[in-house]
Every structure is written in structure tokens, then in C-alpha cells.
Amino acid sequence: KHEEIWLTISVGMLVLFMVIVGYQTFALGMGPPSNKETLDPQKVDQTAPFDNPGVFEVGPNEYEVVMVLQVFSFTPNNIEIPKGATVHFTMTSKDVVHGFQVAGTNLNAMVMPGYIQKITQKFDKPGEYLVLCNEYCGAGHQMMSTTITVK
Numbered sequence: 001k002h003e004e005i006w007l008t009i010s011v012g013m014l015v016l017f018m019v020i021v022g023y024q025t026f027a028l029g030m031g032p033p034s035n036k037e038t039l040d041p042q043k044v045d046q047t048a049p050f051d052n053p054g055v056f057e058v059g060p061n062e063y064e065v066v067m068v069l070q071v072f073s074f075t076p077n078n079i080e081i082p083k084g085a086t087v088h089f090t091m092t093s094k095d096v097v098h099g100f101q102v103a104g105t106n107l108n109a110m111v112m113p114g115y116i117q118k119i120t121q122k123f124d125k126p127g128e129y130l131v132l133c134n135e136y137c138g139a140g141h142q143m144m145s146t147t148i149t150v151k
């Protein structure tokens with residue numbers, strides 16, 4: 001009888017553990033990004049705003065950067081913005097999963113084909129910021145970089 005009780009308890013613990021892990025996976029956003037805006041990755045060039053990537057002034061020292069990532073580059077690249085600018089990045093990938101990491105800031109985002117990634121950053125310090133892809137995306141991954149110049 002004791003054995004049956006212990007067996008029931010261990011099975012119960014195991015089920016509970018699996019439920020917790022499953023819940024965390026979704027609740028913490030590690031699962032599929034079901035709450036993000038989507039688009040057809042085959043039609044990035046024809047889908048607004050990505051049909052016109054670039055840097056756009058949207059307010060007083062406030063900019064939107066519409067950016068497309070592809071193997072192995074960022075479009076637009078070598079961006080320049082004024083000191084103190086608030087920049088809203090709107091990004092997607094044309095092909096595989098890429099990363100968008102800006103050295104010297106907290107900016108670090110995964111950019112996936114079929115999804116729109118939005119992230120905002122204020123650039124108070126002038127300088128040249130190195131932008132790196134931090135998701136392995138193929139043979140040219142190490143070369144995938146650009147800069148953001150703040151002046």
C-alpha cells in the first residue's frame with residue numbers, strides 16, 4: 001500500500017513539473033511568439049513599411065528605423081542619428097533567424113522571418129555603436145555587422 005501511495009505522489013510531482021515547465025515556456029515568451037505582428041516573409045519587399053526601409057523622423061529628435069535583415073546584412077546600414085535621439089526600430093527578416101545586438105546598449109533582439117520585431121532605444125552618448133547579428137545564420141554570420149553613429 002505504501003508503495004502505491006509513493007508511486008502516486010511521484011507521478012503527480014512529475015505531471016506538476018511538466019505543467020510548470022510548459023507554462024513558463026509560454027508565459028516567459030520562450031515559446032512561439034504568438035502575440036507578435038506577422039507578415040509573409042516571401043513578400044517583405046512588397047509589404048509596408050518594409051517596402052521602404054530607412055530612417056524616418058517621426059517627432060522632435062524621435063526616429064523610426066524600418067530595417068530588413070537578410071544573410072548577411074542590415075538594410076539600411078551605417079545609420080546616423082543625432083545625440084539624444086529616441087529610436088524605434090521596426091524589423092523583420094527576409095530569410096532565416098537573425099539577431100540584432102547593439103554593443104554598449106541593452107539592445108538585443110531576435111529577428112525572425114514572418115514576424116515584426118519592435119524595440120525602442122534612446123541614444124544619449126555620441127559615438128559609433130557596433131551592431132552585430134548574434135544568432136548563427138550561416139556561413140557569413142561572423143561578417144554580419146553594421147554601425148549606428150550618434151553625433
Ligand code: CUA
Nearest residue numbers: 133135137141
Ligand atoms: Cu545574421 Cu548571424
